[in-house]
Amino acid sequence: MIDPASAIRLSLIVGLWCAVVGFPVAVGVGWVLARKRFVGRTLLVTLLLVPLVLPPVVTGYLLLRFFGREGPLAALDLDIPFTLAGAVVAAFVVGLPLYVMAARHAFEAVDPRYEEVSWTLGVPPWRTFLRITFPLAAPGLAAGAVLSFARALGEFGATAVLAGNVEGRTRTIALAVYTLLESPGGEDGIGVLLWASIAISLAAIAGYEWFNRWQRRRLDEPRRRGR
């Protein structure tokens, strides 16, 4: 028995958690990649991009080993595998590269000389970040959050391995659709899930575009428009 409302609710919960939990990580790492040059930077970028190219099932398996009974975090008794938290972790890890790269681009779009002007006005770097850099990058960061949310909605492989496919607990839209397609006559029941997926995806893409356009407009100066 599959409850479409439960699957939609779980997908939205997982997507929102990914967007929220990933925000400080994306802001921190994205800012470092955009503004700092250091030894090991290329290695950091490579490691960050790994989940993007690794088959999600493999990512899920590695996460299962990591959080499993014999994993390095076993002593913490985190209860991640086969729970909603596991679904969030799986979607978070798979979507993090997109989130971080979106944040990096959002910070790179902000001319660092704005920060320099702020310093010369007596405002130290941390306060300059809060008053200048962050507000200017904010729409781009929000676009990254939407992207992470949208990626989480589509997550299947890593979630299935780490969180399983438990009705009412970890069965998100993608897993519910897969389960229905595997069941005899199940195809008849996917209508609601299908339309919900399309509606949420379109809304997410529209949100992503809107935030990106907002950032471009925010940074748009007369000089760049040739006035």
Next chain:
Amino acid sequence: MTTLQLDAKLELGPLALDLHLVTRARRVVVDGPSGSGKSTCLRILAGLEPAAQGKLVIDGNVWMDSAARVHVPAWQRRVGWVPQDALLFPHRRVRANLAYAAPDDAALHDVARLLRVEPLLDRLPRNLSGGERQRVALGRALLARPRLLLLDEPFAALDAPLRTELAAALAEHCTEHDLAVVLVTHDTAAAEALDGEHWTLSGGRIAPR
């Protein structure tokens, strides 16, 4: 007392600067060909070129001494840096740009009046002309109560009469507040109105004219 003592070396790609400048003047005008490093010279004074090596002393305060590993960061120098393209914070209206480091509202209105930007206070930078943006950037720098004002072609986008008038008003303001100024410009009228000591930067070196 010496106002400004600068001995600095800096290599930035094709640009190699070896600057020696000592002056008691409160107003210094620097000119020189395009690409000679005039803007970079201002950035060294502002503390925005950490790769610069040498010594910088302003009014007896050591801001940079690479031998002694002293580098006062830009936010502790109290300079008013006005870059050539103004760099107004694009998400803040003119009033908020001016208020960024302003001590109070009264000072903000005084400077806005001096620079004739009062009617622009509620506009966003993207809705200003080049000359208006430069005036607001100058006002923002003045309101931070700087010890040293660093101006990079601040009047370039203004009409000739307004340029001379504002340069004269600025000179008066600097005298009133005993504010030292380094002005980078090609504009003879503005340089004359400021009535400063002239230096020329060329081939990586700076010399009195």
